[in-house]
Amino acid sequence: MSAQIAFAGFHTPCAQVQPRVMIVDADRQARSMLATLLTNAGFRVTEAANGRAALTAVSVGAVDLVVLEHSLPGEDGLKLCRELRAMHDVSIVMLSNIATDMDRIVGLELGADDYLCRPCNPRELLARIRAVLRRVQLSAAQARPVDAERFRFDGWNLDLGRRQLLSPTGANVSLSGAQLTLLHALVSRPMKIVTRETLNELVTQRHAGTFGRSVDVQISRLRSRLGDNGAEPRMIKTVRFTGYVFALPVEALN
Secondary structure, X not given: OEEEEOOOOOOOOOOEEOOEEEEEOOOHHHXXXXXXXXXXXXXXXXXXXXXXXHHHHHHOOOOOEEEEEOOOOOOOHHHHHHHHHHHOOOEXXXXXXXXXXXXXXXXXXXXXXXXXXXXXXXXXXXXXXXXXXXXXXXXXXXXXXXXXXXXXXOOEEEEOOOOEEEOOOOOEEOOOHHHHHHHHHHHOOOOOEEEHHHHHHHHHHHOOOOOOOOHHHHXXXXXXXXXXXXXXXXXXXEEXXXXXXXXXXXXXXX
16 A cells, blocks of 8 residues: 655755755845855845735745845835745745834744845845744654655665665665665655754764664765666755755655
8 A cells, every 4th residue: 555645845956955045135236245245155046126016926935035125115024924924824024114113023923034234244134044944844854754664766666664765677775774764764754854953963863883874975875776867867956055855756655
């Protein structure tokens, strides 16, 4: 008996999953400067000059985090923040040139994940954006793993009871204990980010004294055993600053 594990809304176009950030600001120059900063930092950036454009983009799931200017001409940035939070699962960092303490408090109460006053240090802004995304990713990584002994993915079959991995051609592929643990951790949480810390803890708990290599090295070796191109992997993708995600559908076999 098998159960197809379905996932939606997860975009993995490349080896590293680049967070998608949208800048909402009526000031074209301010948007352009911030877009350059974020692009150079490794984010995929889109821009919106008003609330309607922002709501449209977020409604189709094209955004992970919104950098929202509080003072939008003819619009209420706080109202837009509330609408974004009520309608969509998206992170929000608000910026303002003239924010009072009360503005910041209200913004946070209405759903902003962070609130900064301009002018602010670009490095601090980047650090805060990454911190917000990291909290979201860590929360996603806490998803309970699928409770199964056997898994099928892309023609491969993993049997934990037999400690056996069979390739699509039926060949028995040898894995070390650490590699088997890593593969299980990933395929039992497909499309969910698993942090390096979580992977390291799982491996060291089960293979105390034998895990002398970093998680990254072990993942590289696991990819090699799976024939997963290290430059552009299809199965195990790197999530920048955080960990890894198994990016293909998985069947849990009972």
